[in-house]
Amino acid sequence: MTILKTMSVVILTVMLSSCSTTKKTTATYWVNSAKVDCDAGAGKTTCLQISKADNYENAEWSNFYATINGFNFEPGYLQKIEVAETQLDSKSVPADASSIQYDLIKVLEKKQDPKLAIHDIWAATHVNGKAIESTSNVPTLELNTTEMRASGTNGCNNYTGQIKNITSDTIEFGAIASTRKMCMDMAIPDSFDQAFNSISTYKKEGLTLYFYNEAGDEMLRFKKVD
Structure with missing residues (x-):
């Protein structure tokens, strides 16, 4: 009886232990x-x-x-x-x-995180490799890489949208919503929009931010806004 009782206790202990195991x-x-x-x-x-x-x-x-x-x-x-x-x-x-x-x-x-280096407000200086000579209605870009959002102006219309993906040298934007007003001179806004839609990669050097298309051509260049 003592042996059976002891065995029963052992079996019960093992069963309880098994049930409580996580x-x-x-x-x-x-x-x-x-x-x-x-x-x-x-x-x-x-x-x-x-x-x-x-x-x-x-x-x-x-x-x-x-x-x-x-x-x-x-x-x-x-x-x-x-x-x-x-x-x-x-x-x-x-x-x-x-x-x-x-x-x-x-x-x-x-x-x-390398993408935080471009988390800032930027003013465009070049479109398609050509300097922007106008000092009024300069296109801007605000990159919020913590919320993965982009916004700014193309020199006429305001825009906003998502950053779909970003690495240390590539960036992909989602759908961009924009206002639709017409300005006196649409040359810079139109060329900015076309260049922006072809962006594939980027590079930051000091206070300058460059964007390139898939072929490696410079599409947009910005300087950091103080």
Whole structure:
């Protein structure tokens, strides 16, 4: 009887232990350099953006609504991190909380986000390689790379739109909305629009920003606005 009782206790202990065991895995994320506005269910807040791509320049970012214990977010820096993902017992997790616990294992890589270098307001100096001689109604471009938006004026009409993708030397704009008024001289606005629509790559040197088409021809050149 004593042996049977002991065995029963052991079996029960193993069963209880097995039931309480949580599933733990590891994953590697890139964390984007800026947080974004998001709806976490209980109202508006800001969220991390993560990607599981090997290279951050090929990343498709998705909002991350949970907390990564031990992780220190630094605006302006891309971080590659290794994370432990622990599946929690759903019975003990509040309805509005994550069923997975995230814990930082280590930071694998950290680098300043190159696209923040062009996060600024720029005034056009050249279109299609030719200097803009007019000092009035100069085209401008405001790049907000944290919100992935672009806006400005072509010298006549205001425009705004999304930045679909950006790396350390390539940029792709989404649909651009613009006002439609006619000005006395539409030569610069029209040539600016055509050049802007052909942009494929960029380069920043000091306070000057260059944009090129796919063939490598300079389409637009800007200087930083003080």
